[in-house]
Amino acid sequence: MEQWQAELDEQEQYAEDVERFIRKCRQYTDLQELTPTILNDLVCKVFVDAPDKSKGKRKYSHQL
Incomplete structure (x- = not known):
């Protein structure tokens, strides 16, 4: 129940x-x-992860 409340x-x-x-x-x-x-x-935060060298591409994240 606590997990559901946290997700909600x-x-x-x-x-x-x-x-x-x-x-x-x-x-x-x-x-x-x-x-x-x-x-x-308009922009609160920008996150940039280090490149994931195993796939040769950078992983992108976003947050409002």
């Missing part, structure tokens, strides 16, 4: 993050230029 909490947080990002995107519907201020407002 995680999904609810993800849904809230998506809704927050959509609200922010609506502020910039007529965007002419992407400034550092706007980029910082």
Whole structure:
């Protein structure tokens, strides 16, 4: 039961993050230029993993 609650909490947080990002995107519907201020407002974190040499390709992650 605790595991299900933890998963539910995680999904609810993800849904809230998506809704927050959509609200922010609506502020910039007529965007002419992407400034550092706007980029910082839209992007919370960027993660870059080290290349996985076994497959010769980099693994990408994303988070809102």
